[in-house]
Amino acid sequence: MEFVKNQIVTLTIEDMGTNGEGVGRVDGFTLFIKDAVIGDVIEAKILKLKKNYGYARIEKILEPGKDRVEPVCPVARQCGGCSLQHLSYEKQLEWKFDKVKNCLERIGGLEHIEEKMEPVYGMEDPYYYRNKAQFPVGTDRNGQLITGFYAGRTHSIVENTHCCIQAKINQQILEMVMEYCHRNHITAYDEKNHKGVLRHILTRVGFQTGEIMVCLIVNGGKKKLVNLGQLVDDLKAISGMTSITLNINKEKTNRILGDKIISIWGQDYITDYIGNVKYQISPLSFYQVNPAQTEVLYGKALEYANLQGEETVWDLYCGIGTISLFLAQKAKKVYGVEIIPQAIEDARQNAKINGFDNVEFFVGKAEEVLPREYEKHGVYADVIVVDPPRKGCDETLLDTIVTMAPKRVVYVSCDPATLARDVKILGEKGYQVEKVSVVDQFGHTSHVESVVLMSRKDK
Structure with a gap:
């Protein structure tokens, strides 16, 4: 069947895409539909057509899916902030868990990964959480x-x-x-x-x-x-x-x-x-927007680092030192690296106000600072923690991590696709996934945070 723009079609939503949009098919042709949930039977207007798929908009819900709820916010559908408010919170958590699992399987090439995944860490109250x-x-x-x-x-x-x-x-x-x-x-x-x-x-x-x-x-x-x-x-x-x-x-x-x-x-x-760590935050500071769940996220990173008090730890993409100072509570020495000079000034100030003297911060690209300190000054690592931006880690950095051969790598991620890509690279170079936790930092949105523990395979 040939479809045309503005055509009205009836379909059932069978799946959800990576941004939380509903996915349905008409005569085998796939349509992505914002604000639709699995089980919805809808009339939709086709907005854009590609060769093998298209985009459509809900015109009428004929039969709501069992997980559809009424959004609390009256402008949720128009606003670009919450893309999942129409989906029950339990189902949001399930979808986010599956999103991380599917990326690790499909992109990361990991089999039976669910066996290493902890139950998803959701919020007690997924409203009014952003600071x-x-x-x-x-x-x-x-x-x-x-x-x-x-x-x-x-x-x-x-x-x-x-x-x-x-x-x-x-x-x-x-x-x-x-x-x-x-x-x-x-x-x-x-x-x-x-x-x-x-x-x-x-x-x-x-x-x-x-x-x-x-x-x-x-x-x-x-x-x-x-x-x-x-x-x-x-x-x-x-x-x-x-x-x-x-x-x-x-x-x-x-x-x-x-x-x-x-x-x-x-x-x-x-x-x-x-937690117990105090942070000073200016208008320009990067600081996690959900403090309650950040404590859960960093708590997992600290648990996975498994510090006994004698370790040297590198925290890459350290921002204002949020994870670095969490780690410094248990490590012998922590080195933090961040490209933004203002963030490093904040990090040094945060170390000072908490009385940590076992933390040192460097301004620069992690992929340049780490090789320099390792090759020129012999600074090694027992544990390396990375919390990169959405694009993931630079490949040079991953090579340096492998060369430094820490016992454990703790990868904190805000994008499961680039996480899975980097996990695969580290996996090919001698590291295996031990544990995965999924933390919902951003309720009612399609974003998800996760923490992966990798350890060096015994040769």
Whole structure:
């Protein structure tokens, strides 16, 4: 059967794709359909056709699948933030476990991997868990100032001040900022003509400390925000308000934050804890957004490292030292490597405020620092921990890890596909998978974190 764009078809959803979209077939032709769940019988409109598959949109749900639930958020379908809110949380966890398992089997070439996988670590409450938010500011069709989140794959803002996965205090903060802007005729930044003032509103909340940060990202300097003292007075009345800053970003770019921070009131950072370790967090710091599950994730990494107190450990892609300091509680010496200088400054400060003197940090690419320190200074490793970005580890780095021959490699991953690829490479070079744990850091989204323990095969 020949299909055409805008054609309405009826089908049953049989599977879920890697981004959580429903997968169904009509006369053997595969369609990917956002917001559909397994078991749904739907009418769908075809949006785009490729040679062997296409994309469609739900027009009508004829019969809901047994795992379909009503999203808590009224704009969940339009907003690009939560792609799985219509799926029961139990089923989300099952799907994420399978996603990691399937990648390790198909890409990693590992057989019977499920036998080495622990049950998935889900959240007690998968709502209001994010400690960081970046809200774009724009205008609606009537020219009114709005804030919310971008609709999926667009820069069109879905107006929303109450997000069900962000810290609850954000709603009050956003309403105060919007009220101030209306009162003082502060304009929204327009990325087409590079005019306007307010680009984004960034918030961070210390879940353990209760400290709150508000950072306004501005296309220009402080003078652009007239009567700013009014807003500061409102914000500082919020219990826990600790830091109010401006971030200057005059660039024609999609990058949210510029490099310059101006302190307006209070400190230019907040603090929070993961477990017993205290971290100092600035507007520019990378810090895990779900502190409760991060403690679970890092706890698994520490458990898998199996430190007895005499080991030398390398933590690659260490950021502000979050995992490094967790490891330093049990290791003799920890070396952290990160390419971003500001992150390493934060890491050194975090080591200082926790009183760790057994940690040393290097700025640079892990694939360059590690060979240099190993070859020139003879620094070896009993355990290497990697927590790379989505693209996974550089192949040169994997070669160096193999050359250094640590007893254990602990791989923390935010992308099961690149994890599986790297696990396969390490497997071909003498390392075998011992354990895998899947941790849900990002409930109601398709993202998943995992930790894999690999040990050197006895020769």
